[in-house]
Amino acid sequence: MKKFAQYLLAASLGLGGTTAFADALTDAVKGEHRSADAKVRDEYRNPQQTLRFFGIQPDMTVVEIWPGGGWYADILAPMLKEKGNYVAAHFFIDEESHDYYRKSLDGFKDKMEKADHYSDVTLTAFHPGKAHDIAEPGSADAVLTFRNVHNWYMNGGKEDTDKAFESFFKALKPGGILGVVEHEMPESGNDAAMKDSGYMKRSVVMDAAKKAGFKLAESSDVNANPQDNADHPRGVWTLPPRLALDEKDREKYLTIGESNRMTLKFVKPKS
Template identity: 65%
Template sequence: MKKLAQYVLAATLGITATYASADAISDAVKSVLRSSDAKSRDEYRKPQQTLRFFGLKPDMTVVEISPGGGWYTDIIFPVVRDSGKYVAAHFYVDESSSDYYKKALTAFKAKTEAGQVYEGATVSAFHPTKALDIIDAGTADMVLTFRNVHNWYMREGDKGIENAFGAFFNALKPGGVLGVVEHELPESADDEAMKKSGYMKRSYVVAAAEKAGFVLEASSDINANSMDTADHPKGVWTLPPSLALNDEDREKYVAIGESNRMTLKFTKPKS
């Protein structure tokens, strides 16, 4: 019945859909449900290679941290929709939250309603000090976070980072995977740069994960960009897609492309 409903939705949108694929990740990346603008960023975000590196499988229970508008959700959700479970640990919203957070959460939840693209997805909340129970303890096979660590550090400092990685450890089953993609600050840079640049040192991220109990299983240069020096006037937001300087040196920053990023795969020990 679920596949029939998905077929009807696809047909309504004018999509030719195949559900018996041997490669769910590849199909999701290529899907016509993804906008051309979203696909244009695959060059820098390498979603197919990144998700394969983390080991995403269709039967997994996956928690995506702070998915925003759903750039990665458009890929992850179709992969696990039929055989697994997708949980969006989205923005925590209360009376003090910004309009941006409120609107983003409302828009995302609308996509999970009957007949919409994320029908069947679960929405929980994550905040590094206010909302840490992202899923029932010990039930997730994989927790994924893309370019979020700097936000927690800039807003909540070391305590926010400690809480975040502790929450991810608590959410995962023994043997579960934590996948982290984050803007990378050179180890030679001053630690103070992490407070406002949007870049984080790999050593800091690894140490935080290990303190929570994780083991670094592997790292990858999938999302590396050697042209990024990580010392821009407005931090990482100087680069695409933000281009915070607007037309000032625009060609220079467009030529650099998106940021240099670490890609880290951690595991929760089985015992």
């Protein structure tokens, strides 16, 4: 009743949508269902600022691509539960799938069964070469992908990357939003490094989006880290949280922090 009263008061002031969004997002981010380890990463992933930038509202249909263990799902699912729809386009599994993908999907399904805020989640599958129907065509208000583009590029180059963005375009309504967060390589970097470093050039992401039909609406530095030069012995996995070199230069990489990330908001044109 208290939240409903607050909503009505805000609406009377012409601020209902904004307040409802802020309440739903803040409640989801601060919720006790999120582990302490997950919340520690808020410093680098900036979920509230990022989702505000993408314009995600509680009454939207939002597709998240490859949610993995559910870090963002634990925010989006409760935020969208009452008025919206959260679609988890998880890993596509067949006889060729790596055990990592199987275990990740099984873990996500287990989370869905045990957590009440996942009770209304729609589970679909995505693979740039094998599974493109992430949602009903033209049904999504937003498609979000967090640190995934490098996987498609590393496995299938520009072809798989282009196919991914085409799938996102197909799922979105006219005027719908595509939000992309990705580890960023300087434009002066070696193109060949994109095949194994986990970093992508912004121009490559922009080209794939443009080819699919998207228009860039805005970019943000909310997830930028100027201390990261994207040149490390084991690519992005050298940095936290992976720290692939174990104890070697550990303090150095902890001081750098997590990767420098581009945050791009694209729109599917209305006509």
